[in-house]
Each structure stands twice: as C-alpha cells, then as structure tokens.
Amino acid sequence: MSKSEVVFISTPGSIGNLVPLVEFAQLLVNHDPRFHASILTITMPQRPTIDTYIQSRAAASATSINFLHLPTVEPLAEDENQSYLAYLSLLIEKHKPHVKHTIADLMSSAESNRVVAFFVDMFCTSMIDVANELEIPCYMFFASPATFLSFMFHIPVLDAEISDDFGDLDTELTIPGFANSVPPLVLPTALLSKKGDTYPCYLSHTARYKEPKGIVVNTFKELEPHALSSLSTSHVPRVHAIGPVVDHNGPAQWQDPDLYESVVKWLDDQPPSSVVLLCFGSMGSLSGPQVREIAFGLERAGFRFLWALREPPKSSVYLPSDPANVDEVLPDGFLERTCKFGLVCGWVPQVKILAHQAIGGFVSHCGWNSILESLWYGVPIATWPIYSEQQMNAFEMVKELGLAVEIRLDYREGSDLVLAGEVERSIKSLMEGDHVVRARVKDMREKSRMALMENGSAYKALEGLIVELMPKI
CATH class of the missing domain: 3.40.50.2000 (Glycogen Phosphorylase B;)
Structure with missing residues (x-):
C-alpha cells in the first residue's frame, strides 16, 4: 500500500x-x-x-x-x-x-x-x-x-x-x-x-x-x-x-556506555529526590572561573549532586567537549572533599538521568527540550540560561508560570560571574526551600x-x- x-x-x-x-x-x-x-x-x-x-x-x-x-x-x-x-x-x-x-x-x-x-x-x-x-x-x-x-x-x-x-x-x-x-x-x-x-x-x-x-x-x-x-x-x-x-531514550549512543552505567550505579545508591543535576545541554559550557564558583557553591550547599561538566568549544561551529582532566578545571581538592556526596562526569543522556528517582532538582540552561523533559519527570529547575532564547525561557518559567527557581534570568557569555554564595542559596532554595514551585511542577507533570x-x-x-x-x- x-x-x-x-x-x-x-x-x-x-x-x-x-x-x-x-x-x-x-x-x-x-x-x-x-x-x-x-x-x-x-x-x-x-x-x-x-x-x-x-x-x-x-x-x-x-x-x-x-x-x-x-x-x-x-x-x-x-x-x-x-x-x-x-x-x-x-x-x-x-x-x-x-x-x-x-x-x-x-x-x-x-x-x-x-x-x-x-x-x-x-x-x-x-x-x-x-x-x-x-x-x-x-x-x-x-x-x-x-x-x-x-x-x-x-x-x-x-x-x-x-x-x-x-x-x-x-x-x-x-x-x-x-x-x-x-x-x-x-x-x-x-x-x-x-x-x-x-x-x-x-x-x-x-x-x-x-x-x-x-x-x-x-x-x-x-x-x-x-x-x-x-x-x-x-x-x-x-x-x-x-x-x-x-x-525519552536520549542520545545515549553519544557517550561511553561504561560511564553511563557507572553514573546510574551511583544514582541507585542515593536516596529518592536527593540529587541535584547540573547539565547545560549539548551546546552549553561555562568559563573556567565560573566553573570554580559553581564548585565552591556546591560544596557549601552540601547537597548530593551530579555535574555533567563540559569544556567550551574551539569556535561557534563546534560542540563543547568533555574535559581531558577535570582536576585542571576544578578547585584544588574539590573532588576529594565532595567524593562522598557528589559526582562529576562528562556528557550523560540527560533525559534518562532526569527519569531516575534519585534526581530532585535540575540546574539547567533552560533549553526548551530540557524544560519539557524536566516537567515530564516532575523535576523542578533552577534557571541558568546561556544562549539562544534560553533567557526568555527562564523568564517564562520563573515569572510567567512559577515553575522554576531563579539563579539568573539574564546570564549569558560575558555576564558577571554567578558567585559561590549565589549558587549555594539557589540550590538550597531548589532542593528544600520552595515547596510551591515543586508542587506546581508535579501538577504540570500530570498535565503533560x-x-x-x-x-x-x-x-x-x-x-x-x-x-x-x-x-x-
């Protein structure tokens, strides 16, 4: 036919x-x-x-x-x-x-x-x-x-x-x-x-x-x-x-299956809704100084975290890459001090990670695909836009719909650094502070x-x- x-x-x-x-x-x-x-x-x-x-x-x-x-x-x-x-x-x-x-x-x-x-x-x-x-x-x-x-x-x-x-x-x-x-x-x-x-x-x-x-x-x-x-x-x-x-399958074929399995194994050992995921999309990356501020903020906040860390691309036509050596971009001793409650990795299939019961919050670049994924799995977002229309998406999620916690709405390349204290406060608000946002996200999960x-x-x-x-x- x-x-x-x-x-x-x-x-x-x-x-x-x-x-x-x-x-x-x-x-x-x-x-x-x-x-x-x-x-x-x-x-x-x-x-x-x-x-x-x-x-x-x-x-x-x-x-x-x-x-x-x-x-x-x-x-x-x-x-x-x-x-x-x-x-x-x-x-x-x-x-x-x-x-x-x-x-x-x-x-x-x-x-x-x-x-x-x-x-x-x-x-x-x-x-x-x-x-x-x-x-x-x-x-x-x-x-x-x-x-x-x-x-x-x-x-x-x-x-x-x-x-x-x-x-x-x-x-x-x-x-x-x-x-x-x-x-x-x-x-x-x-x-x-x-x-x-x-x-x-x-x-x-x-x-x-x-x-x-x-x-x-x-x-x-x-x-x-x-x-x-x-x-x-x-x-x-x-x-x-x-x-x-x-x-819902995510681009798992992009990355090392052994890395993915090790990440899932680590998540399986964490309590439900206890881990904050930090992931900035396939094209998102941050400068070295900003990465260090995030690290200090995560350490001070004290919540379990999974951080998909990426290096900036060579030019706008290339994609970010996994760091050859994460020790070189993170503060001295960070990995040792946080090894009991945090995991830093390279690219992971974001949607599959969001689906895991251990994930309780998502620091996101606010790409629209990521927003829809987070709502589907009922995971509230803390907004960290970087490029394209993401700043407007972040504004919509926080100010229009009340479905996200604000870190920044207007962050972009060349913005002032988001300092460690701001990262710490935002993650605490995301993970334990704003129960209204979390309830709205759960409701939108069902509606989606x-x-x-x-x-x-x-x-x-x-x-x-x-x-x-x-x-x-």
Whole structure:
C-alpha cells in the first residue's frame, strides 16, 4: 500500500532543533500509518555527533522514517565578521537546489502516493520557496515555546517602534505572548544589538513566518495557555500545539556506555529526590572561573549532586567537549572533599538521568527540550540560561508560570560571574526551600502526560493537523 509522504528539514548542526523534529515525525507516522516521513539532512563535518544520532535513529526507524543526506555544497568562504546565524542561513540557502531535486524525486516515486507537506524549522525559511515551486503545502515545525514564537512574530513591530538597540533600553517590553512585561536583557544575545548581520537575519526569517499554512509547536495548551491564545489571530498561521514531544531514550549512543552505567550505579545508591543535576545541554559550557564558583557553591550547599561538566568549544561551529582532566578545571581538592556526596562526569543522556528517582532538582540552561523533559519527570529547575532564547525561557518559567527557581534570568557569555554564595542559596532554595514551585511542577507533570492521551489537548491538535494534511481521506 502506497503512503503519503511528509518531508522535513532542520537547521544543520542544531541537535536541539533536530531531535524534537525527528520525534514529531515519529509521532505522526505512529499515530497514522498512512504516513511515511523523509527527513532531509545537511551535514556539518564540525559536528560528527549529530551524524551518529542520525545513524542511530535511522536504524531504529527503518520502515517509517527515511533519512536522506543532501549532497554537499561548495564550501562557504570564511568570513570572521560573519555571525553563526548568517553562516547557517547562507548554508541552508545554497542547499535549495538539492532539496528541490530530492523532493521532486520523492514525488515521482512509485512507492509514494503523494507528498502532502514539507515541514521547515525556524531558520529554514528559505525552503518555503522550494515548497511553493513544487506546489506542496508548507508547514513550520517550531522547537521552541509558544512565547518565543509570539516574540518572533512581534520582532518587526518592535523594530519599527524602537530605533535604539534593545540592550540599551531602560523600559520593559510588551510582547503579546507574555502576560508580564519583558525586561530587554532577557532577549536573545543576538537581538540586544542591531549592529552586525545577526539582527537582520532574524528580521529576514521572521518576515516569512506568515507564509506557511500552519505552525506546529512543541508545547501544550495547559503549559502555555496565554501564549497560545495570543497566537490565535488572523495575522498568524494556524498553530498546532502537539507537545510535549520528548526523546525519552536520549542520545545515549553519544557517550561511553561504561560511564553511563557507572553514573546510574551511583544514582541507585542515593536516596529518592536527593540529587541535584547540573547539565547545560549539548551546546552549553561555562568559563573556567565560573566553573570554580559553581564548585565552591556546591560544596557549601552540601547537597548530593551530579555535574555533567563540559569544556567550551574551539569556535561557534563546534560542540563543547568533555574535559581531558577535570582536576585542571576544578578547585584544588574539590573532588576529594565532595567524593562522598557528589559526582562529576562528562556528557550523560540527560533525559534518562532526569527519569531516575534519585534526581530532585535540575540546574539547567533552560533549553526548551530540557524544560519539557524536566516537567515530564516532575523535576523542578533552577534557571541558568546561556544562549539562544534560553533567557526568555527562564523568564517564562520563573515569572510567567512559577515553575522554576531563579539563579539568573539574564546570564549569558560575558555576564558577571554567578558567585559561590549565589549558587549555594539557589540550590538550597531548589532542593528544600520552595515547596510551591515543586508542587506546581508535579501538577504540570500530570498535565503533560494527559495532553498526549486520547482526547488530550495535544492529541486533538495532532488529529486536527492530520485532517489538514489529508482532508479528502
């Protein structure tokens, strides 16, 4: 029996965008066997772990999802003044002919009934042109929260109203997706200044957000009711809140299985909800001085901890790495003094660690995937944003939703150090102080699971999307 094809493409090099997109593709084909998914991938040699993830998922989803590697394009000329987003946007643009050719082949294949949709992500907006040329309905898959989607739609309005750099403003901003006014310093670093090429890139992408037929957002109604309501206007394509879409297995294939087993064994020996996990995502790392302040704060707080410590990458196109020698980046004697209640390790599959009963708190960079994982397993967060939209996510979690404890809301590269005393106070608040936040997180845990059940809000949203994709069937 031929199946209807759904095609996806994700921003290259971004595991945070790729993983939920793959999980959504899997959710769609599992929910309705009439679909088959093809995921187009742009290779970045600087990030081989992403290829490892793709190989693993391709093997696990051999019959329902096909991963198609696009041909490489002529290498981009290096420009030290070019931002990473500008580099990515040009790289994606150069792949348009390959994408058009690949989808055209799918459309002419005898194995496929028809290509019913092409899903692009937040920075692949140039691929809307391909969908239009091939006369395929185009949708956007948005891996960040509804609050940030609302902000992306509002950027052109702010740009027209405010001539100054946002980072220089001394007044808070009114953004439709937020119930509270938003401090300018929780905007993404790339948007604090209008100088350079990153800010125009954002404007260029957001200018095209009205073009897709619909937008699929990895969130759910019970979590972001205000933000989703703000998006229900004639100026925004129909929004489908189909989350939380979470990879519950985690990228375990990235790391040494012996290390993972030793970490789990250590956790098995700890009391329930007694350990605070410190993990800053696949792209998150901190400076040496900041690492030492965290170490002193952990030692003073005295709670059990598991710390996934990473070294900064060589440049923005590379990922952080595990330290060759943790003794060199930690204070003298730290490991010896904390060996009875703490464990420092390299990369671990975060979602599997959050699922462990010993975890009672999570110091997080506030990537949206991490937030959804923590809510799914009922683990409260202490906010330590680093890059991308994480500052706005942290603001939402603390000020809008009351689902997290604040360490910092506006931390980013170049911020003043979070000193040991602040780390100590925040961890104590996370682990024993704020029972209201912990109760709210537990409640949201149940709501996140109910959303995906039959007749849940996300289940109904997915059903509505399928009706759009295949209205005559």
